[in-house]
Amino acid sequence: MRDATGVEKTIWDRLFAVLVAAIYIFLMFPIVLVVLLSFNSGEFLAFPLEGFSLRWFAALFSNTRFLEATSYSFRIATISMIVNGVIGTMAAIYVARHAGSNRDRIRLIMTSPLLVPEILTAIALLFYFYEIGIGTDYSIGIQIGHIVVTFPYVFLNVSSALFNFDRSQEEAARSLGAGAWMRFRRVTLPAIKPGIITGCLFAFVISFDIFNISLLLKSLGSNTLPLELFDYLRFNFDPTAAAIASLSIFLTFAAILIIDRTVGLRSLRF
Amino acid sequence: MSATEAAPRIETPTIGIGKVGPVWMVLPALVLLIGFFALPYLTIITMSLREASTRAVYGEGFTLAHYTTALGDFYIWGILGRTLLMGAIVTIVTLLLGYPVAYHLANSRSRWTSLLYIFVLSPLLVGLVVRTFAWMIILSNNGVANKALMALGLINFPLQLMNNPVGVTIALTHVFLPFVILPLLGNLQAISPDLAMASRSLGASRMRTFLKVTLPLSLPGIQAGTILVFVLSISAYVTPAMLGGTGGRTMSVLVVQYLVDNFRWPAGAALAIIMAAVAVIFVGLYLKLTARAMRRLP
Amino acid sequence: MTALTIDRINKRYGNLHILKDISVSIAQGEFVSLLGPSGCGKTTTLRCIAGFERPDSGRILFGERDVTRALPEHRDIGMVFQSYALFPHMTVAENLSFGLEVRKVVPAERKRRITEVLSMVRLQGYEARFPRELSGGQQQRVALARALVIEPSVLLLDEPLANLDATLRDEMRFFIRDLQQRVGITSIYVTHDQSEAIVMSDKIVVMNSGVISQFGTPRDIYERPASQTVAGFIGRSNTIVGKVSEALGPDSYKIETLCGTIGTHGPGGLVNGTDVRVMIRPENIRTRRHGEAANTSTSDENVLGGSVVSATYQGNGTQLKVRLASGDEMVVDVSGRNPMAVGEEVALRFAPRDAWLLAS
Numbered sequence: 001m002r003d004a005t006g007v008e009k010t011i012w013d014r015l016f017a018v019l020v021a022a023i024y025i026f027l028m029f030p031i032v033l034v035v036l037l038s039f040n041s042g043e044f045l046a047f048p049l050e051g052f053s054l055r056w057f058a059a060l061f062s063n064t065r066f067l068e069a070t071s072y073s074f075r076i077a078t079i080s081m082i083v084n085g086v087i088g089t090m091a092a093i094y095v096a097r098h099a100g101s102n103r104d105r106i107r108l109i110m111t112s113p114l115l116v117p118e119i120l121t122a123i124a125l126l127f128y129f130y131e132i133g134i135g136t137d138y139s140i141g142i143q144i145g146h147i148v149v150t151f152p153y154v155f156l157n158v159s160s161a162l163f164n165f166d167r168s169q170e171e172a173a174r175s176l177g178a179g180a181w182m183r184f185r186r187v188t189l190p191a192i193k194p195g196i197i198t199g200c201l202f203a204f205v206i207s208f209d210i211f212n213i214s215l216l217l218k219s220l221g222s223n224t225l226p227l228e229l230f231d232y233l234r235f236n237f238d239p240t241a242a243a244i245a246s247l248s249i250f251l252t253f254a255a256i257l258i259i260d261r262t263v264g265l266r267s268l269r270f
Numbered sequence: 271m272s273a274t275e276a277a278p279r280i281e282t283p284t285i286g287i288g289k290v291g292p293v294w295m296v297l298p299a300l301v302l303l304i305g306f307f308a309l310p311y312l313t314i315i316t317m318s319l320r321e322a323s324t325r326a327v328y329g330e331g332f333t334l335a336h337y338t339t340a341l342g343d344f345y346i347w348g349i350l351g352r353t354l355l356m357g358a359i360v361t362i363v364t365l366l367l368g369y370p371v372a373y374h375l376a377n378s379r380s381r382w383t384s385l386l387y388i389f390v391l392s393p394l395l396v397g398l399v400v401r402t403f404a405w406m407i408i409l410s411n412n413g414v415a416n417k418a419l420m421a422l423g424l425i426n427f428p429l430q431l432m433n434n435p436v437g438v439t440i441a442l443t444h445v446f447l448p449f450v451i452l453p454l455l456g457n458l459q460a461i462s463p464d465l466a467m468a469s470r471s472l473g474a475s476r477m478r479t480f481l482k483v484t485l486p487l488s489l490p491g492i493q494a495g496t497i498l499v500f501v502l503s504i505s506a507y508v509t510p511a512m513l514g515g516t517g518g519r520t521m522s523v524l525v526v527q528y529l530v531d532n533f534r535w536p537a538g539a540a541l542a543i544i545m546a547a548v549a550v551i552f553v554g555l556y557l558k559l560t561a562r563a564m565r566r567l568p
Numbered sequence: 569m570t571a572l573t574i575d576r577i578n579k580r581y582g583n584l585h586i587l588k589d590i591s592v593s594i595a596q597g598e599f600v601s602l603l604g605p606s607g608c609g610k611t612t613t614l615r616c617i618a619g620f621e622r623p624d625s626g627r628i629l630f631g632e633r634d635v636t637r638a639l640p641e642h643r644d645i646g647m648v649f650q651s652y653a654l655f656p657h658m659t660v661a662e663n664l665s666f667g668l669e670v671r672k673v674v675p676a677e678r679k680r681r682i683t684e685v686l687s688m689v690r691l692q693g694y695e696a697r698f699p700r701e702l703s704g705g706q707q708q709r710v711a712l713a714r715a716l717v718i719e720p721s722v723l724l725l726d727e728p729l730a731n732l733d734a735t736l737r738d739e740m741r742f743f744i745r746d747l748q749q750r751v752g753i754t755s756i757y758v759t760h761d762q763s764e765a766i767v768m769s770d771k772i773v774v775m776n777s778g779v780i781s782q783f784g785t786p787r788d789i790y791e792r793p794a795s796q797t798v799a800g801f802i803g804r805s806n807t808i809v810g811k812v813s814e815a816l817g818p819d820s821y822k823i824e825t826l827c828g829t830i831g832t833h834g835p836g837g838l839v840n841g842t843d844v845r846v847m848i849r850p851e852n853i854r855t856r857r858h859g860e861a862a863n864t865s866t867s868d869e870n871v872l873g874g875s876v877v878s879a880t881y882q883g884n885g886t887q888l889k890v891r892l893a894s895g896d897e898m899v900v901d902v903s904g905r906n907p908m909a910v911g912e913e914v915a916l917r918f919a920p921r922d923a924w925l926l927a928s
Contacts, residue, residue, distance in 0.1 A: 012476075020374045023367050024389050027447060030404030031396055033414065037407065045407045047414060091299035098292065106296065109303055117505030119522050120314070121307065123529065123542050127317045128310035130327060144306050151302065168653035171620055174640040175647035176667030176718060186666070190657045209397030211508050216529065226399040233403060233512065242407075245400040252395045256388060 031249060038242035045239055056243040066244060069228035076139070076224065077207040080146045085200045088154030089192075095155075096162040107159075114152040121149060122216040129217070138219055145213040150206050154199035161195025194262055201255045208251065318539035327535050336540035346524070346541070350548065353520040356435055357504035360442045364450045364499050365492065367443070372454035372491070373484075390455075394448040398508040405441040405513060406432065433515025441513050442503045449502060450495035457491025458484070489564050497553055504549055521545045570631070571596040571754040572617070572722055577626030579612055586612050587623065588778045594756070594771070599748050601757045601765035604775035605801070611726060613775070614758045618724050619643050630721055641670075646715030646753075647724040650731065652707050654699040660686075660710050661695035667718040685717040688747060705736045712744065716751060723748070723755040729764065741767055762802045766790065774798050792835075796926050799847050806853075806898045807845040809928065812838050820920060826894030830870045834925025843928035850899045852922035855888070855908065856915045870923065872916045874898065876908045890914055 037045055041053030060066055091110055099106050113121060122145065129141045165188070173187045214224045223231065229244050318336055321329035340346050375386060393401060408414045409431035416428040431437045461484065469479040507522040514523065521541065528538030572594040579587040587609045594600050602610035615621040617628060619640035627636045635643050655663050661682055668678045686692050689709040699707055708728060715723055728744070729737045745768045748755050759765050765772050766786040774781040774789060782794040793799035796807070810825035820833045823846055832846055874890040877897065885903040892898060898916060908914055 016370065016374075020370050023371050023447075024386060026367070026444065027371075027393055028389050030401060030408060030444060031392065033407060034400065034404045046412060047417060087298040087302065090295040094292070094296035098295070106300075109308075110299060112303065113307055116311075117501060117546075119505050119507045119525070120542060120546060121310070123525065123539070124310035124314050125306065126529065127313040127535065127539065128306070131313055144302075148302060148306050151299065155299070166651055166653060168649040168651050169655055171618075171640070172647065172649055172653035172655075172714070173666065174620075175618060175643075175645050175724070176714070177641045177644070177670040178666070179641055179670075182670065187655055190655075205395050209395070209400075211398055215507075215526070226397050229399050229403065230508075230512070233406070237406070237410075241403060245403055248400050249396050252392065252397075256392060256395060260384065260388070 034242050034245045035249060037239055038246035040239060040242075043238070045237060045242060056239040057246075059240045060243040060247070063240070065223070066225070066228055066232075069223045069225045070247070072222050073208050073225040076143055076146050077204045079143060080150050080207040081200045081204040083147050084151050084154040084203045085196060088151055088199060088203075089158050089196055092155050092158035092162060093188075096159060110155045111152045113149050114156075118149060118210060119212045121145070122212045125213070126216045139222065142214055142217040142219065142224075145217045146207045146210065149210060149213055150203035153202040153206060154196070157199030157202065158192055158195045161192040165191045197262055198259050201259055205252055205255045208248070314539050314542060317536055318543050320536040320539075322534065322536055327533070336537045337544070340537070340540055340544060349519060349524055350521055350544070352435060352518075353504050353522075353545075354548070354552070356439050356442065356520065357500050359439055360446060360503040361450075361496050361500045363439075363443045364447050365496055368447055368450035368454060368495065369492075371447075372451045372458055375451070375455050376458035390448050390451050393444065394452075398445065399512070401445055402441055402509045402512045405437070405444065405509075409437045409440065409513070432513055434517040435514070436518075437513045438510045438518040438520070441509050442506060445506070445509055446499045446502050449498045453494040453498065454488060454491040457488050457494075461487045486563075487567065489560070489567060493557075493560050493564070497556065500556075501549055501553065505545065569596045570594070570629075571598070572631075572756070573627075573629040574613070574617070575627040575629065577613075577616055577623035577628065579609075579616065579621060579623050586778050587616070590626070590775075590778075590780060592773055592780065592783060594754060597752045597754055598770045599745065599755045599757065599768060600771045600773060601759055601769040602773050602775060603759055603762060603765040603801075604781075606760060607777075608775040609778040610758045610760075610773075610775050614724055614726055614756060617722070617756060618645055618647055644718075644721045645724055646718060646720035646722070648708075648711045648715050648726065648728045650727045652699075652711040652728075652731075654707055654710055654714070656699055658698075659695065660691070660697050660699070660702075663699070663710060664714050664717050667714065671718060681717050685713045688716070688750075689713045704732055705740065708732065708740060709743075712747070716747075716753070721754070723753045725755065725757045727758055727760070729759075729761075737764075744768065766802070774801065776801075792924055793847070793926065796845060799926060804850050804899060806848045806850065806896075807926065808848075808892075808894070808896050808898075809843070809845055812840050812842045812844060812925075814840065821925065823925070827872050827892050827896070830872075830923060831868050831920035832923035832925055833921055838925065845926040845928050847924045847926050848898075848918050848922060850887070850901045852918050853898065853900045854917045855890075855900055855902055856917060857908065857912065868920055869917050870920065872898075874914060874916060876910050876912045876914055879908060879910055888914075890916060892916075 036049065038056055039052055039054070040049045041055060042050035091106075095103055095106050095110065125141065125145050125148070129135055134141055169187050169191065170183050173183045178186065209226060211226045211230065214227050215230075218224070218227060225244065225248065229241060232244075233241055317328065319332045319334065321331045321333050322336075323329035371390065375383065375390065378386065406413070410416075411428040411430070411432070413431070415431060416425070419425045419429070431440070465483055465487070466479050469483045470476070474482065504520070505522055506520070507526060510518055510520040510523050511526070514520065522545070525538050525541045525545065528534045528541060532538075570593050572592075574590055574592045576589050576591050577587055578585070578589060590609070590613055592600070602613055604610050612621055616623050619635070619638060619642075623636065627634055629635065630643065655666065658666070664682045664685065665678055668681065673681070682695070683692070686694065689712055691706060691709055691713065694702070694706070694710075699710065702710065711728070725744070729740050732740060741764055757765070757768065766789075769786055771784060772786055772789050773783050776797055782789055782798045784792075789798060790802055793802065793805075799805045799807070808825050808827065808830070810823040810830065812821050813824040813829065814822040815838065816822060816831070818836050820831070821838060823830045823832055823844060825846065830846055834844070838844065872892055874892040877889040877891050879889075880887045885901050888900045888902055888908060890898045890900055900916060902908070
């Protein structure tokens with residue numbers, strides 16, 4: 001910033017810049033490390049790098065357990081995203097438009113899964129599903145857990161899109177004769193679409209990543225990808241794990257890129 | 271303009287004059303969050319009061335025994351103390367590391383800003399297991415950190431960085447750093463740059479401007495960020511479970527062990543509630559302490 | 569022919585009585601401004617006409633049609649919003665097309681009308697632009713075009729010039745007025761800017777605290793304000809308290825004040841002894857140095873003596889403050905290069921037709 005203003009830099013500016021750069025490296029280093037090691041041809045998860053190779057990805061794709069876990073995680077994350085995309089958007093519109101004096105109360109309820117530790121929610125759901133007889137025999141328990149935990153991400157992102165949306169656009173559409181459905185489809189929806197996309201992608205990525213809910217609510221024999229990786233690391237410590245981790249990192253970065261291209265990262269809410 | 275000829279319809283207006291809106295829109299979400307979030311939390315309480323049983327998940331009657339047993343157990347007190355200490359250290363370190371980053375991002379006009387923002391965000395979006403795994407690679411006995419230190423000649427034997435509280439604390443600091451940066455960033459960006467300029471125009475140095483203007487105005491962001499990190503780190507499961515071994519075991523690890531390995535649900539529920547209660551007490555105290563510092567803020 | 573009738577509407581929000589028995593009727597093709605300070609109810613009135621608010625009681629008629637309970641989208645209105653409310657994800661042409669599509673106008677006709685209205689607002693060739701690519705004034709004209717292209721029965725404008733800078737605002741006043749007269753559309757214009765209302769309107773509704781203080785032509789309102797509030801809100805004014813001492817005709821009176829007797833005109837029917845205020849606009853007062861010959865004085869001209877308290881140079885003239893014998897201070901505009909000095913004795917002169925009575 002000061003470069004642009006032309007004000008001279010002091011020694012403190014330079015020290016500060018070095019400090020901040022070091023923290024950015026601290027933030028990114030572990031992630032970069034995993035990706036690097038996943039493409040390393042060596043047998044061990046260690047430096048020095050021995051050469052570029054896709055052998056660990058090959059190992060990964062021949063491992064049916066990992067493939068099944070990936071597809072299971074994908075299924076759960078997709079359902080969480082779709083369900084929350086619909087009910088989270090509807091709830092956000094209701095709270096923004098119709099909640100009146102109850103607005104703050106309902107908003108608190110809607111965001112509450114974010115305000116408590118995930119492990120407690122997982123424990124609560126474990127007991128609850130047992131008490132009401134759902135148990136953990138089927139995928140329904142883990143699926144509901146994922147929907148609950150990722151719900152606030154859609155709600156918050158759509159709410160913030162609605163908050164930034166100039167209501168007089170709807171009134172303008174109305175003054176031009178548009179009915180309720182047309183107003184929503186042609187004016188409101190396009191305006192809040194970035195918020196919905198962001199919220200849904202977010203819900204997908206979080207659902208793909210979360211661990212505690214899956215650990216306690218999984219049904220026998222079906223592991224999500226993070227669970228499978230966790231189990232794998234108990235007995236193995238080889239670059240196949242890095243390949244799985246890389247895969248999950250690529251997925252995350254794809255989502256980040258999409259969000260950055262469509263709405264800009266700074267509009268994220270969580 | 272045929273619509274103008276139609277008889278005026280009367281319906282519940284959706285703009286301006288609304289009384290009770292279309293409740294159906296929020297109903298699915300309410301059912302989800304009450305049915306599968308609020309009610310389940312109540313079952314933790316009831317579960318913690320059940321009697322233990324060897325034949326079923328819990329026995330017939332109700333008891334306070336799980337609480338009295340837990341609170342009389344020095345081993346559990348030890349783990350609780352370690353969990354809180356680690357939480358406090360992680361909170362302080364993330365604040366010290368996070369503030370410069372938030373400050374830098376808030377004032378950055380460079381075209382690299384959005385890349386740096388990705389640096390802050392991505393650890394948050396990469397799964398916990400993956401991030402902790404990365405730290406296993408770094409901190410293990412022949413891991414990246416020990417190799418580097420030995421290559422530099424600083425140590426002759428590998429340091430024990432894993433399977434103890436040190437490793438867990440380092441990894442948790444990384445894992446939760448974005449959670450202190452983001453609230454602070456929001457707060458710092460909301461402070462008008464005119465205020466700092468006004469301070470400088472009145473003759474204050476940069477440091478003085480920071481200490482007297484920027485820092486006090488960013489207290490709400492500090493408060494929000496530190497509470498978030500504290501609560502997250504004392505309740506973290508994945509990182510201590512993967513990196514902590516027995517020496518770095520925390521409350522969450524103990525609770526999950528009770529529930530999954532030992533099948534002692536009522537006792538585990540009591541431990542979970544003790545952990546939550548302690549967190550609430552600490553956050554409450556912290557809020558009380560910080561309230562004084564923040565009372566001048568708008 | 570009456571285009572719009574507002575018949576005794578009331579609106580409350582909880583304990584706040586926002587509109588109290590508002591009644592106005594507006595003729596076809598008229599440009600009527602709702603003028604008043606913020607919170608006076610002018611915007612609420614406009615939103616009641618548009619249908620975004622429903623009055624608690626009373627009726628609103630478009631011509632003969634009772635629209636009190638009709639939804640906004642069924643009212644056939646064109647509205648220009650303070651924020652313009654252009655749809656940011658649509659081009660100029662798509663914004664204009666929106667209302668036509670609702671009305672199921674065929675594509676060829678849509679295109680013709682869009683081209684026509686864009687040339688009216690002097691924005692030919694801007695069809696493919698997005699709102700964010702336009703300046704404030706251009707966005708304003710698109711908003712106007714979007715409201716007009718559907719050929720509504722009433723055009724509603726909610727402080728449309730509030731977000732423009734001063735020069736552009738002056739330009740747009742005449743632009744909107746001119747366009748309105750060419751199209752001949754009945755228009756309701758909400759503003760808090762009195763000079764805007766005076767320049768643009770056929771009639772002005774002056775509102776205050778939810779009631780109509782006065783409804784009349786700009787000339788009525790400026791020259792014959794109904795109350796002290798209206799006089800104070802529109803332009804600058806001096807007032808002197810007094811009592812009616814004699815009625816000279818249906819609308820002319822002699823008023824007894826602390827500075828002597830003043831000849832005025834005023835509303836009819838005031839009886840002797842009524843407490844009144846005499847209002848004189850600063851630009852209608854002429855000054856004469858003490859001792860100067862009264863050569864241009866006519867027989868019925870009022871003359872008040874006083875001394876100059878302050879003189880403020882204003883570029884095109886000087887504003888004097890003159891203290892009268894009664895202690896009242898009068899503001900007087902003086903043109904020319906030879907202003908009075910502070911402390912100088914001065915005679916203030918004004919014709920009875922320039923003095924107007926306000927109820928006290």
